[in-house]
Amino acid sequence: MAPSTTPTVPTVKLNNGVEIPQLGFGVFQVPDDETAAAVTTALETGYRSIDTAAIYGNETGVGRALAASGLPREELFVTTKLWNADQGYDATLRAFDAGLAKLGLDYVDLYLIHWPTPARDLYRDSWRALERLAEEGRIRAAGVSNFQPGHLARLTDGAKLVPAVNQVELHPGLQQAELRAFHAEHGIATEAWSPLAQGAVLDDRVIGDLAARHGKSPAQVVLRWHLQLGNIVIPKSVTPTRIRENLDVFDFALTDEEMGAVAALDRDLRTGPHPDELN
Template identity: 65%
Template sequence: MNTITLNNGVEIPQLGYGVFQIPDAATEAAVTTALDAGYRSIDTAAVYGNETGVGRALAASDLARDDLFITTKLWIADLGRASARDALNASLDRLGLDRVDLYLIHWPAPATDAYLEAWQGLEDLLAEGLTRAIGVSNFLPEHLDRVIALGGTVPAVNQIELHPALQNRDSAAANAKHGIATEAWSPLAQGAVLEDAAVVAAASAHGVSPAQVVLRWHLQQGRIVIPKSVTPARIAANLDVFGFDLSVEELAAIDGLERDGRTGPHPATFNG
């Protein structure tokens, strides 16, 4: 498994497993399937309502804790310095863990400045060893600028919607400028790009699926990805993307697919 070294020296698997929209009752089986397939990075969030299911799968696994990379997120209802601590402790209880590897502010909710107080709370949690790295999710460049202007820790990750139909170039460029790793959620655009001609052509040329082509496109451009599926064959196939390389021409053709293909709300307008 390829890894990305974050700006604080922590290594994260470049390809992880996301559990967005998986009901808690189904999450244990899905995560167990992912772990058995070879995933070692699991991405969840308090608001997903399935941290308990993730925790059951982790508890049932015979994998060492140090071999796993677990991410969860602080929801906007808990933005604040003290409330961030309470929220992470609640997440840890549900996960059955004494620490996570990455803790993210889930949305900036820019109608207030509470995300700045929350960031200071995450710095406290990092210093206390309750998480190995801290970052943000859905932050636009202006939100990153305000966090960095606090003069403390620079986020290790910014998890944003990014796929061939929505490449979020301004946010990705801001991440790179500040040494922040870009992590793509909805990396397959919920299937919306899998029939595009450039993707289909590359899949045919390499004897792989369109989904594998899109994931390879992300990986070759240095992004972290967290595809989600509950189908065992697709879970395994999404991990089997290290045996081929897209050409410069194929990468450029997929780069050219950008359109307003957003699958979620815009960070500037979503306040909860």
């Protein structure tokens, strides 16, 4: 279901005033040689937020697509992430420079510490490096990914900046209510990776019934649920029809009753590792 016209994607204002499109395009598990084509399709469809990471190995492909698009840099929102092996103050600065070179950019809009890796206990040092990058204007916003409330509390104790974003696994099967409440209390935006649970929730009867009721696909219903919760979402696909379909979610709305039906699907379903266990 391709949108008949390019939709206007709403933005979320972060705690430093920077605005991020609420619906973006993720490139997790996309090979570098396929990334440029996928990102080009996304940009042509109307996406303006692109999410990558050092560990994905496709920052170069993203950079090629951005350069070829001809779009003004200020219209784009680019996110990349620091990998675990590069944590630590000096190592973070070096890793950022390497990623920026691969992207072919002068700055990124959002830079995230990818995982807390608590056993290594370096994320506070990395955060100081992100604060420096923000002060220098090389990143417009600093954030984290996969941080739990305890990690966030320790990170911000004595820090200059509160993370603008925490990007976490979040979908109807893993709704992270406690973490989202912590975010709301501390002014941290919630961004969902694996917003469709890698397809695991799309065969759920409740989702299917809502899709039929609204004349939408199950994926569109789940993305709409995220948007109405206030989550930022970055669905990934390399299929042009699905790339377009995922953006076509602004012409319908779920009722409070329907939102409640999706809320009842929460069951601690993880598709990735628990943040306390990855080091």
